[in-house]
Amino acid sequence: MKLIEYQAKEIFRNYGILTPKEYLATNPIEIVNLGKVMGFPLVLKAQVPVGGRGKAGGVKLVRDEVELEKGANQICGMNIKGCIVNKVLVSEVVSHENEYYISITLDRATGLPLLICSSSGGIDIEEISRKEPEKIEKIDYDLILGLKEYKLREVFNRLFSNVSNKSSFYIDFSGLLEKLVDIYFKEDATLVEINPLIISNGKFYALDAKILVDDNALFKHPYFEKFREEANDETLQEKMAREAGLTYVSLDGNIACIVNGAGLAMATMDLVKYWGGEPANFLDIGGSSNPEKMLNALRIILTNEKVKAILINIFGGITRCDDIAKGLLEAMQNLNINLPISVRLIGTNDESAKKMLFSANISVFSQMDEAIKDVVEKAKKEGI
Amino acid sequence: MSILIGNESKVIVQGITGRDGSFHTQQMLSYGTKIVAGVTPSKGGSEIFGVPIYDSMEEAVRETQADVSVIFVPPKFAADAIIEAADSGIKIIVCITEGIPVNQMVRVSKYLSLKEDVRLIGPNCPGLISPGKCKVGIMPAQIFMEGDVGIVSRSGTLTYEVVYNITKAGLGESTCIGIGGDQIVGTKFIDVLSLFKDDPQTEKIVIIGEIGGDEEERSADYIRANLRNKKVVAFIAGRNAPPEKRMGHAGAVILQGKGTAETKIKAFEEAGVKVASKPSDIPGLLK
Secondary structure, three states, X not given: OEEOHHHHHHHHHHOOOOOOOEEEEOOHHHHHHHHHHHOOOEEXXXXXXXXXXXXXXXXXXXXXXXXXXXXXXXXOOOEEOOEEOOOEEEEEOOOOOXXXXXXXXXXXXXXXXXXXXXXXXXXXXXXXXXXXXXXXXEEEOEOOOEOOHHHHHHHHHHHOOOOOOHHHHHXXXXXXXXXXXXXXXXXXXXXXXXXXXXXXXXXXXXXXXXEEEOHHHHHHOOOHHHHHHHHOOOXXXXXXXXXXXXXXXXXXXXXEEEEOOHHHHHHHHHHHHHOOOOEOEEEEOOOOOOHHHHHHHHHHHHOOOOOOEEEEEEEEOOOOHHHHHHHHHHHHHHHOOOOOEEEEEEEOOHHHHHHHHHOOOOOEEOOHHHHHHHHHHHHHHHHO | OOOOOOOOOEEEEEOXXXXXXXXXXXXXXXXXXXXXXXXXXXXXXXXXXXXXXXXXXXXXXXXXXXXEEEEOOOHHHHXXXXXXXXXXXXXXXXXXXXXXXXXXXXXXXXXXXXXXXXXXXXXXXXXXXXXXXXXXXXXXHHHOOEEEEEEEEOOOHHHHHHHHHHHHOOOOEEEEEEOOOOOOOOOOHHHHHHHHHOOOOOOEEXXXXXXXXXXXXXXXXXXXXXXXXXXXXXXXXXXXXXXXXXXXXXXOOOEOOEOOHHHHHHHHHHOOOEEOOOHHHHHHHHO
C-alpha cells in the first residue's frame, strides 16, 4: 500500500520530522480561504497516488490571490494519469539552497534495509543513479548494530562538506536517519523516502514524503484503513476484489481474465497480448476450491463496461475444476452474462467439469494457447 | 539422484490439523512421502491418518529423527514456526504459508544465516517434488513424471503449466522447486542452480521468473559463469504488468523502474539462455 504525500507527512510529523506548514484542501474555495490566512508565496500540490505529478502540472507556485484562484481552479479536478485530483496540499514555501535525497528501503539482494542518500535530490532516484551514480551513498542497516557510526560519518562528510557548524548538524542528520529507521520498522514500511530533503534556517525539512507499507503487515496497523479510504485510489473492481479476498489489477484492454495463481495470471495476460488481444485485468482467484470465488470474480469483471469477452484459465491442483464449473454455471444463471466466454480447464476433476460445461454450451479447452486464441477472436468480433 | 529431498527424507508437517495441512498431508502420504510426525500445539498425543501428533518441534524431532519440515500454519504464526523448526535441528524447512510480514522475514532470514546447514524454502511457495521419490508441498502429483529436467520457479500454478507441457512432450522432471513469490525467500534461484549443477540426474534446467527484484539477472550471470554444461531455458511472467502494482505475489512488483520483464529477458539472452515467449514453447527449446 502506498501512502499519499499528506498521509506520509502525517506519519513523519508523528516521528518528529519537520515538514513545511501546510494544510489539506478539497476544493478551490477551501484553497483560496487557506491562502488568505497563510499569505504568499504558496505551493499547491495535487495529492494523487501516482508519480510524475510535477510534469503533469499538479504542482503550482502561486504568488498572489489572482494566481491562487487560477491555480486552485486548474488543479482541482485535474486528471493525472487517470487519477482525478480531489485533495490539494496548500504549503508554505520554505527557502533553501540545496536539495538532498534520503530513503530507507528493503534491499532484496541482502534481505536487509538499505539507506540511500544523495546530494542530488529533487529528481527521481532512477534519474540520479543514471546521471550521477557517483553521488549515491549507501549505508547497510545491520540488525545488531543498526547504522554504523563510522559509515554515517563518512557519508555525512561527503554530503555536507560545505555546511558550517558541522557537529550540531551531524547530530541532526543521524537523528533524522534514526527516525527513518524507526518509521521503517514500526510502521512495517518497505520504503520511506524524503525527496527533496532541504535545510532551512539550520534545520532539516521534508518537502515531499513517500511511504510504501507492507500489505502483509496491514493487520497490525488498523488506522491505515482510514488512509486507504481517503486515498480512494482503487478502481471499483480493485475495491470489490479486495473485499472479496481476490487480487485484481485494472488494465486497459477488453478481455477479462480470471485465473488461479499469480504467476499463471501474469502469464495469461502476457499471452493474451501475444495472440493479438488486450487484457482488461489481472485477476487471481487464488488456490482454494470455493465456487463462491468464481461467482465473485464474474460479478467484479461484469462491472467493467470495456469488457467484450471473458477468459477463464484454471490449472486445477488444490482448485478443483468441477467446483469452478459449478461456480460458472451458477453465475451464468444469476448474473445474466451476455458476453462470450472461453474456458480453459485442466487438472483435478477436469473431465466432469468439461461435461457440465459442454451441456451448457460453453466451449472448454485443454490448452492455454487455444483458449486464448479463441477469446481474442471472440473479442474482436464483439468489438465490431 | 534428486536434490534436497529423496526416498529417505523424513518429514514433519507443522500445522497438520488445519484445513490445508491435513488435506495436503493426505496427498503427500498417498504420493509415498514419509510423513513421520505432525505438530500442532495442544494436540500432542493424538494422531491423524496414522501420523502421530506432537506439541512441539523439539519433541517431534527427538522422537522421529525427521530432517524435513513443511509449514502450513497461518501467516501470523508462520515466522515463529520457521524459527522453531530451525531450533529443533531440522535441515530443510519448507514454508507454504503466504502473507508473512516482510520485516519479520528480514529477521528470520538473518537468524537462519547464523545457523549452519539449515535451508528454508519459501515462504509463499508450493514446495518441492522429486517425481517418483518424494513430494513436500502442494503441487498436483499427477502432472509429474520422473526425468532429467530440473525446474525452479517463483510461482505455483505457472510452474504446473510448465510441468504439464514438459511431461506431455515426453520429457520428465528431476526435481521441481517453487522458491516462493515473496520479496525475501530462504532459497534463491542461484542456490537451486548450484544444486542442479552438481546433480547427475538433472541434464536440463528450466527457470521460471517474473517481474520484481533482480534474482533473474543474478542467475543469468551465474549461468554464464558456471552452468555451461547444462541446457537452461527461461520463462518470465509479467511482460505487460503495469509499474508500481503488485501482481498477486508480494515480490512481483516493478518499483522505481527496476525489476521489469525486459531487463530480465535481456540478461538471460545475453547469457545464452533461451527465453520462451510462452509456456508451450519450453519443451521445444529443451530438445
